[in-house]
Amino acid sequence: DAKTTQPNSMESNEEEPVHLPCNHSTISGTDYIHWYRQLPSQGPEYVIHGLTSNVNNRMASLAIAEDRKSSTLILHRATLRDAAVYYCILQRTGAQKLVFGQGTRLTINP
């Protein structure tokens, strides 16, 4: 499985945008980029995924570099509830396994 690299931790303020980076220089053409997050004392939950184009949903936006070697998860207006560990994961098309790295621990200041 191709590897992802994320900062160990980030900090932001409530109601401000947050940009969470992820590097995946060995990504293959059939790898999807997924983001999950894990709130304190809960199981991980899906956030967003994409292949080549930028994606938006009600939770976040995913910006994918043109060469696909990096991506950024964007929380447009962070709330205290967004404090969590965010995982960037590559998954080959049709594969079922998710391989979690250490993720980025996001702290939101009131």
Place this chain on the structure above:
Amino acid sequence: DAGVIQSPRHEVTEMGQEVTLRCKPISGHDYLFWYRQTMMRGLELLIYFNNNVPIDDSGMPEDRFSAKMPNASFSTLKIQPSEPRDSAVYFCASSRFPWGSYNEQFFGPGTRLTVL
């Protein structure tokens, strides 16, 4: 839908005892996954099933661990005998067979296991 259900939520046992963790996946989901999370090793996939059949158990740490899925609505993860290093949070997740490019995994709340 109630989501993925796991029981018990907390389990404290003594070394050498048998431990059984239970999971009920979301109805209609074809895939079931067991994960383990520790501070040292993070979140690791132990085993996953498709249509009740184990597909990949390469993450199962050793023979003390076994998992079964007797039907589409129930799975167990058993540790016998348990050891202190098995202390972790165990998550169960399920997903639907992918229609298209992707299938989201839905995680349960986890079982926190402490082996004394």
